[in-house]
Amino acid sequence: MIETAALALLCLGWFLFFAGTVGILRMPDVYTRLHTAGKLDTLGSFALLLGLAVLQSRSLTLPDILVSLKIMLVLVFVSVANPTATHALVDAGLRSGLEPWMRSPAAPGPAPREELP
Amino acid sequence: MRTLTLVALTLTAAFLFRAALDFPAWGDPASPAGLHVSRFFIERSYDDARTPNLVTATLADYRSYDTMFETVVVFCAALACFFIIRAAREACVANVFHYRHAPTGLVLTLRRGCPLPRLRGRFEQIDSEWTPRSVILETVSRGMIPFLQLFAIYVLAHGHYSPGGGFQAGVIFGASYILLAVSHDLRTLTDHVAERTMHLLAAAGVSLYVGIGALALWAGMQFMDYGWMTLAFGMDGPGAHSLGILLVELGVALTVCASLTTIFKLVSSEGTIMEGL
Numbered sequence: 001m002i003e004t005a006a007l008a009l010l011c012l013g014w015f016l017f018f019a020g021t022v023g024i025l026r027m028p029d030v031y032t033r034l035h036t037a038g039k040l041d042t043l044g045s046f047a048l049l050l051g052l053a054v055l056q057s058r059s060l061t062l063p064d065i066l067v068s069l070k071i072m073l074v075l076v077f078v079s080v081a082n083p084t085a086t087h088a089l090v091d092a093g094l095r096s097g098l099e100p101w102m103r104s105p106a107a108p109g110p111a112p113r114e115e116l117p
Numbered sequence: 118m119r120t121l122t123l124v125a126l127t128l129t130a131a132f133l134f135r136a137a138l139d140f141p142a143w144g145d146p147a148s149p150a151g152l153h154v155s156r157f158f159i160e161r162s163y164d165d166a167r168t169p170n171l172v173t174a175t176l177a178d179y180r181s182y183d184t185m186f187e188t189v190v191v192f193c194a195a196l197a198c199f200f201i202i203r204a205a206r207e208a209c210v211a212n213v214f215h216y217r218h219a220p221t222g223l224v225l226t227l228r229r230g231c232p233l234p235r236l237r238g239r240f241e242q243i244d245s246e247w248t249p250r251s252v253i254l255e256t257v258s259r260g261m262i263p264f265l266q267l268f269a270i271y272v273l274a275h276g277h278y279s280p281g282g283g284f285q286a287g288v289i290f291g292a293s294y295i296l297l298a299v300s301h302d303l304r305t306l307t308d309h310v311a312e313r314t315m316h317l318l319a320a321a322g323v324s325l326y327v328g329i330g331a332l333a334l335w336a337g338m339q340f341m342d343y344g345w346m347t348l349a350f351g352m353d354g355p356g357a358h359s360l361g362i363l364l365v366e367l368g369v370a371l372t373v374c375a376s377l378t379t380i381f382k383l384v385s386s387e388g389t390i391m392e393g394l
Contacts, residue, residue, distance in 0.1 A: 077261075077264070080257060080260070080261065081257070081261065084253060084254065084257040084258075087251075087253055087254070088251070088254055091251060095248055
């Protein structure tokens with residue numbers, strides 16, 4: 001039962017990371033790429049680490065539960081640091097004058113792609 | 118000068134490649150390391166140093182002479198960086214200082230004056246490429262830095278049992294200082310830990326390492342034999358080696374942390390340590 005739940009969480013994490021990677025490759029500019037990377041990678045690592053913690057603590061012995069707690073600490077750290085880093089990157093992009101990608105009404109079609117810095 | 122450097126580099130590379138030819142083949146079971154050295158380490162390390170982590174025992178006890186000079190290399194990197202790009206304090210390279218009046222947003226620019234005036238009131242010194250302080254970044258980093266430093270100490274102290282040790286702990290501790298400088302500004306870092314303190318810490322780490330080894334000479338043992346602590350502290354042999362490993366790793370951590378922070382400060386501020394990044 002516990003293993004099934006852990007497996008489901010791991011698969012969810014794998015799917016979210018996959019979707020995030022597809023987003024990074026397919027999105028047109030820095031901001032939209034950071035949008036997918038920031039959200040999906042955070043949630044993906046959240047699900048992966050939670051799955052690992054659940055899998056580790058299935059024996060319900062003290063050492064295993066302690067390892068699970070350490071994994072949970074990593075989880076908290078990632079879920080605080082990752083959105084902040086994304087915020088800092090977007091902030092730096094806006095301040096340095098990088099225009100967000102827009103589909104202009106006059107000329108439909110994608111604007112010239114901007115390379116990642 | 119450039120030609121001389123090029124010649125020296127080419128010669129060194131040639132010697133290194135020539136020396137690499139004499140190495141045993143990759144994964145050769147008949148190489149000296151595979152015949153008896155590894156087995157000796159694997160069988161004896163716990164009884165000798167009471168350290169379950171074989172890597173730590175090998176690195177800081179059996180091969181501590183090697184690790185000592187690795188620490189010296191890190192120290193020399195910071196020292197070289199200092200001598201090459203640190204500008205003299207009297208030269209006052211930036212020479213333009215900006216003060217921002219917080220309530221009005223008015224910016225005063227001073228074009229001279231090396232003893233920086235301490236402006237009273239609600240003035241703050243700002244970088245020439247000023248960006249407003251980001252509350253999110255400052256709050257999150259202020260919350261994270263203590264935990265980073267705690268984790269660094271954990272990695273240092275737990276190196277006997279799990280992956281970790283002096284180099285890793287020093288890097289994590291140095292990263293916490295760099296995070297402080299990046300999320301606030303460089304002056305915040307130099308206000309917390311003065312440049313002089315950093316340099317002294319880097320030197321203290323190397324001195325601690327060499328001192329631990331040299332005290333063995335005073336006790337009539339070989340250099341880097343931690344067995345002298347059995348005489349000094351009245352502990353058994355393996356316990357003394359375990360303590361010696363911890364002290365040596367502490368020296369490594371001090372040097373790595375201080376050198377890393379110093380290199381970051383110098384490179385990001387072009388040697389002035391006034392403003393940067």
